[in-house]
Amino acid sequence: AQSVTQPDIHITVSEGASLELRCNYSYGATPYLFWYVQSPGQGLQLLLKYFSGDTLVQGIKGFEAEFKRSQSSFNLRKPSVHWSDAAEYFCAVGEPYSSASKIIFGSGTRLSIRP
Amino acid sequence: DAGVTQSPTHLIKTRGQQVTLRCSPKSGHDTVSWYQQALGQGPQFIFQYYEEEERQRGNFPDRFSGHQFPNYSSELNVNALLLGDSALYLCASIWRSRLALGNEQFFGPGTRLTVL
Numbered sequence: 001a002q003s004v005t006q007p008d009i010h011i012t013v014s015e016g017a018s019l020e021l022r023c024n025y026s027y028g029a030t031p032y033l034f035w036y037v038q039s040p041g042q043g044l045q046l047l048l049k050y051f052s053g054d055t056l057v058q059g060i061k062g063f064e065a066e067f068k069r070s071q072s073s074f075n076l077r078k079p080s081v082h083w084s085d086a087a088e089y090f091c092a093v094g095e096p097y098s099s100a101s102k103i104i105f106g107s108g109t110r111l112s113i114r115p
Numbered sequence: 116d117a118g119v120t121q122s123p124t125h126l127i128k129t130r131g132q133q134v135t136l137r138c139s140p141k142s143g144h145d146t147v148s149w150y151q152q153a154l155g156q157g158p159q160f161i162f163q164y165y166e167e168e169e170r171q172r173g174n175f176p177d178r179f180s181g182h183q184f185p186n187y188s189s190e191l192n193v194n195a196l197l198l199g200d201s202a203l204y205l206c207a208s209i210w211r212s213r214l215a216l217g218n219e220q221f222f223g224p225g226t227r228l229t230v231l
Contacts, residue, residue: 004157036222041224042224043118043119043205043221043222043223043224043225044158044205044207044222045222046219046220049219090157090158092157102148102160102163102171102173103148103158103160103220104160105150105157105158105159106157107155107156107157108155108156108157
C-alpha cells in the first residue's frame with residue numbers, strides 16, 4: 001500500500017535561512033509526487049509536482065524538490081525563507097497512469113519562522 | 116474565475132445527527148473528491164465523483180455518502196455522527212480526470228465540522 005512519511009512534525013527556521021522538509025514514500029513504482037502548503041483558514045495549494053523526467057522540480061514561491069528514487073525521497077527545499085512561508089506543508093503521492101485521482105497525504109510538517 | 120467553494124464554513128452538530136456539506140468545483144472541472152482532515156493530520160481521501168457516480172472510495176464507512184449533480188457540484192452526507200467525525204472536510208476539483216493526465220487537484224477552504 002502507498003504511504004507517505006514526513007518525519008519532522010514541526011520545524012523552526014530563521015527568516016532568510018535555508019529550508020529542507022523531508023518526505024519519504026512507499027510505493028511499488030515511481031508514483032506521482034506532490035508538495036502542498038496549507039495556511040490557516042486556507043485550502044491546500046499545490047507548490048510543485050513530479051511525474052517523470054528531470055528529478056529536480058521547480059515550484060511556486062521559490063520552492064524546489066528533488067526526487068531520489070534510491071532513497072524513496074522527495075524533499076522540499078527553499079534557499080531563503082520568508083515570514084510568509086510559515087504554514088503546514090504536506091507531501092503526497094498519487095497513482096501514475098491512472099484516471100484515479102486519489103492522493104495519499106503525509107501527516108504534515110508545520111513550519112515556523114523566527115524573526 | 117472563482118475557485119472551489121464550500122459551504123458552510125463551520126458547522127456544529129451533536130452525536131447521532133446527520134450533516135450535509137456542499138462543494139462547487141472550479142469552473143470547467145468535472146470531477147470532485149472529498150477528503151477528511153482531522154486535527155494535526157494530513158487529509159484522508161473519502162471518495163471521488165465523476166459523471167454523477169462514485170468512482171473511487173477510501174476507507175470510510177457507509178455512513179459517508181455523496182452525490183454529484185449535473186452541474187458538477189457535489190454534496191457529502193454523513194449519517195449518525197460520531198465524535199470522531201469532527202474534522203475539516205475538504206473538497207477538491209479536477210479537470211477531465213478521466214484522461215489520466217495527473218491534473219492538479221484544486222482544493223476549497225474546507226468546512227469545519229464539530230460534533231458534540
